[in-house]
Amino acid sequence: MLVADNITKKFSGVTALDRVCLELHEGKVNAILGENGAGKSTLMKILSGVDNDYEGQIVWHAKPTRFQNTKEAQQAGIAIIHQELNLIPYLSITENIFLGQEILTKWGTLHKRRMRDQATVLLQKLRLDIDPATPVQELKVGQQQLVEIAKALLLEPKVIIMDEPTSAITDQEVETLFGIIEELRADNKTIVYISHKLDELFRIADRYIVLRDGKSIESGNIQGMTHDQLIQKMVGREIFIPPPKIILNNQENVLEINGLSLKKPNHKESFILSDISFHLKKGEVLGIFGLMGAGRTELLETIFGLHPTRATGQMYLNGEALHLKSSVEAVRAGLALVPEDRKRDGIVPGMTVSQNISLASLGEQVEKNGFLSNQAESQLAEKYIQELGVKTSSSQQLIKNLSGGNQQKVILGKWLATHPKVLLLDEPTRGIDIHAKSEIYKLILKLAASGLGIIMVSSELPEIFAVSDRVLVLAEGKLTLEMLTQNATEDILLKAAIPKVLQN
Amino acid sequence: MQTTIDSQKKLLSKLQPLIALFVLCMVIGLLSDKFFTVSNFWNVLRQISVNICISTGMTLVVLMAGIDLSVGSVLALSGAVTAGLYKSGIEFPTQNLFVGFTLLGGILAGIVVGGLLGFFNGVAITRFKVPPFVATLAMLTVARGLTMLWTQGFPISGLGKDFAFLGTGWFLGVPVPVWISALVVVLAILLSNKTKIGRYIYAIGGNENAARLSGININRVKVIVYTLAGVLAAVGGLMVTSRLDSAQPNAGTGYELDSIAAVVIGGTSLSGGKGSIGGTVLGAIIIGVLNNGLVLLNVSPFWQQVVKGLVILIAVVIDKANTKNH
Missing domain, CATH: 3.40.50.300 (P-loop containing nucleotide triphosphate hydrolases)
Incomplete structure (x- = not known):
């Protein structure tokens, strides 16, 4: 039903997607797998009309199509639920669901009763037993996710794209979500499910599509595949699994x-x-x-x-x-703390790798006679870049341009420099x-x-x-x-x- | 290959204010034969020294994603305190005590007052968690009111030749205010690029959470920076008072806007973490040259304001367009 044909996308010279082909099967849960940076999100942005600047074409119901914006994609029947929730905390569930799709009375005012009724129906369908007048900020993350789904369902989409829907919710909420996905599938909706968690995919997905380094590698039925086979397709090489260690000497x-x-x-x-x-x-x-x-x-x-x-x-x-x-x-x-939310609490994005590494130990390691020493700073940075194997073009690169794993290594380096x-x-x-x-x-x-x-x-x-x-x-x-x-x-x-x- | 293109682009966007200034000078120079003269050169520099002084402090504040709206009022109060103490000392009738001030004593007192007001700003923002906009807005009003109380609403004039040297004197062929602002700028550049606290300022503006979790004493840095902004506003106050040979109760009104404009035109982001003192100096010069040029070209003061506003807007639009490409 939805086919991507040789999609290529470049960001200022860097190829993010390289002649990617994929085909979604109607009424199935199609899982998209790939490491961070494999191009999953970029591809989804193109399918959902967020990004319309690409080569190749999308074929929607046997017709070549190019969605100019999200509105066009929505009208065609493609809805996306982003990884980060896009709800307005102070507005109620109803107001959030109908944001941008408000129903008006013939006087041009909001038709609150009808919106409320429709919202109630949607919430029932999702088995969310909450008054739709509740402000979204009072909901748990998993419930907010369901509101996002309700918002998507309002447009009666044929395809629903879910980008890492379980990254922030509890196991119980995951169960609820899976129940809903199964119902949607029974309704003949097509689901695109993006996740890192292979265990989930084995439970919920019918088909898999693997992306690696911006290329489409393989697709097929998930039944009959093993965990390790999928990982190997994603990574393209064997993974080192650290051996279990059995040391526990009598340290103090x-x-x-x-x-x-x-x-x-x-x-x-x-x-x-x-x-x-x-x-x-x-x-x-x-x-x-x-x-x-x-x-x-x-x-x-x-x-x-x-x-x-x-x-x-x-x-x-x-x-x-x-x-x-x-x-x-x-x-x-x-003491040293590597926080959970790297972007919010860990890195200073506008600073270089070197400045991020030295941040917690400027006084001890970099300051000489009251002034910062460039030489001491770059030595410190080089030391930890080497020791931790940070992949960066130089210590003067901005940390925001590094991958998540390398950012994390820089944060580790910052703390090691304090000798915790x-x-x-x-x-x-x-x-x-x-x-x-x-x-x-x-x-x-x-x-x-x-x-x-x-x-x-x-x-x-x-x-x-x-x-x-x-x-x-x-x-x-x-x-x-x-x-x-x-x-x-x-x-x-x-x-x-x-x-x-x-x-x- | 990619990196060289990127660094060229970066260099270009850094040079943009400089190119803008150059073009501006050329245009004004073509239209007015009074622009490219030695006397006008010093004239422009002298006029902008006060703004450069204030804007240097403002830059440090804005780099931490803060704002200081009180600089104009702080400038007025510091100037008035210096002028009042130097001219007539202070009397404590209950203790039957009179304290006279030397010139240096008066100057120091003015600077201490500026520093104190800045310190209060910092404490309100860190200790009592008042947003910088609100805390310094309150200080704007309080300091202006104190200035009125101190001066009884009348200018304090007739301060003598020694004091006038600060604002109107020459030293080694360069106006004294230019020396002062140059010194302030050099020290601030050293502070922001070469010291721990300078780095912390950028880190706080770049990501306050990450800075706090890295063990940086955020509150201390903020209090120091707001205090510095107060001190620099006081230094500006000394120059203004000295140049006019009079402390005006309404001196410095609206200076916060000129200084924020200089900071923004100079490429410092109001959301913090990005920018430089050097950029602000350029921004202040651009505003100064623009003011001077519009006067030389006999543009009405009303139109001057319109033009200045548009320049600020254009500067920010260009800056946004630049950052989007990175």
């Missing part, structure tokens, strides 16, 4: 946490984290697993001194009591492609081997198993399990992570 504790609690803002009595105690040894990678909302990120933030007024409990670094009131003190004490005692990693491989992932894993293991204590929060079990020596599980702000990773199984960890209320 570098960090001890005792009875750590964190209050919710503005709620005196309820807690995000309650009574958490654990220790971290030198050279150890401690994995922290938990579902969304378990308090994983908050735990790292609290250790890093970001919530001084709401936190209670004791913390000892190399046996000395610490009372951190800010990130300034945390860094000075020898404890490294806190929050979802260190989020949004990073498979190949770069294994490089980051190798680095984590190498850093631990050099004696650094590492705490790694992750929502991906394979990641926990790949690098951690010991694992803690959080559920609803409480520590529910602590064990050596070699003794753990996915089952045990998942059971400990699911809140008690849900288990019944």
Whole structure:
């Protein structure tokens, strides 16, 4: 029904898509696979009319077509749900669904009743039992995603493109989403499903289309394919999977946490984290697993001194009591935090690789007699670019031009330059492609081997198993399990992570 | 290959303000034979020194994605404090005490007042989380009111020859205000490019979250920069007061707009993280030359404002077009 024929797209000389061909099968879930930078998003932008400057052609129902803008694509019946949600937080569900598609009365005013009724029908269809007058900001991320889908369904599309729809929602919400996708398929809608998570694809997709380096590699039925076969098509080479490590010598504790609690803002009595105690040894990678909302990120933030007024409990670094009131003190004490959202909290996009690396250690490493030394700075940058294998044209390249994996390495370099005692990693491989992932894993293991204590929060079990020596599980702000990773199984960890209320 | 094209493009976009200035000078020079004269040259430079001084501080603030609307009022109050203290000292009737001020003492007092007001701006913004726009808008009003109280609404005039040297004197063939603003610019360039705090200013403007998580003491940097902006406004106040031989209660009204214009024309992004002191100096010169040219060409003051506004708009449009290509 929808065929892309030799699509080529160039950005100022760089080829993003190179004669890509693909065919969507009607009434099926078509999965698009590929590493970051393989061209998935670019292709989807062309299919949905966001981008109309390309070579080649799109054939829509046997007719060559070129969508000039999203409106034309929508009218033809193609809807896209972007990875980042595009809802307006202060407006209600109804207002968001009908944004740009408002129904008017004959007086030219908003026909609120009819919009509300239609919104109610759509929400019922998506099994979202919420008053459509609720402001979107009060919804959970998964519910917001459903509102996006409702918004797309309003136009009665034939093709629905979903770009990484599960990247920010809980497992339960994923189940709901899959149920809805199956219903849509039963309605003979064509779904284009973009995701990194292969396990999901095996569950939900009928067909796969692999893109690699801007080329279409292969497509076919997903049945009969194995996990490893798909990965190999995506990456085009064998992947290094770090060997499980079985060292746990009697190193001393570098960090001890005792009875750590964190209050919710503005709620005196309820807690995000309650009574958490654990220790971290030198050279150890401690994995922290938990579902969304378990308090994983908050735990790292609290250790890093970001919530001084709401936190209670004791913390000892190399046996000395610490009372951190800010990130300034945390860094000075020898802690380092690689945040979950690299773009928002990690990189300074307009600065060079070199400036990002030196940012946390200017005073110690770069400043000479009150002035910054260019020479010292570039030496520092080169050292960590080499050591971590950052792929960049030079240390003077802007960090925003690097891939996610390389940006992450620069952030790691920034912290290593401060010679930290404890490294806190929050979802260190989020949004990073498979190949770069294994490089980051190798680095984590190498850093631990050099004696650094590492705490790694992750929502991906394979990641926990790949690098951690010991694992803690959080559920609803409480520590529910602590064990050596070699003794753990996915089952045990998942059971400990699911809140008690849900288990019944 | 790609990188050389990119760097050429970058260079070109950096040179754009310079080219604009050159074209502007040529056009005015063709239309008026008074433009390319030595006396006019110094005249223009002297006129823009105050704006350069203020805009240097403003650049540092804007690089952190902040804004300082209070510079005009701070300039007026500092100037008035210096003039008042130098001319007639201060009396504390209850303690039966009179304190007289030397010229240097008066100048220092004015600068301290400017610094203090800037410091209050910084504290309001960091400690009490007031958005910079609002905090400095409040300061704009407060400082203007204090100026009126201090001067009782009348100019403080007759400050003498020594004080006049700052605004009207010459040193080694160059007007003193030009020396002062040049010194300010050199120090600010050093600060922004060669020191830790300068780097932190860019980092905060580029991504405040990342800067905070890197262990940078954001609040301290901000307070320092707003204090500096206050000090530089005070230095501008000294020059204005000295040139007029009088501290006017309504001095500096609207100066914040001229200085923001210089910053923006100079290519500094109002959203922070990108820009330079050098660019701002060029921006201030462009505005100064434009003002001077419009006067020489007998354009009515009303049209001057219209032209200035349009130039600012065009500068930003061009800048946006440039950044879009990167």
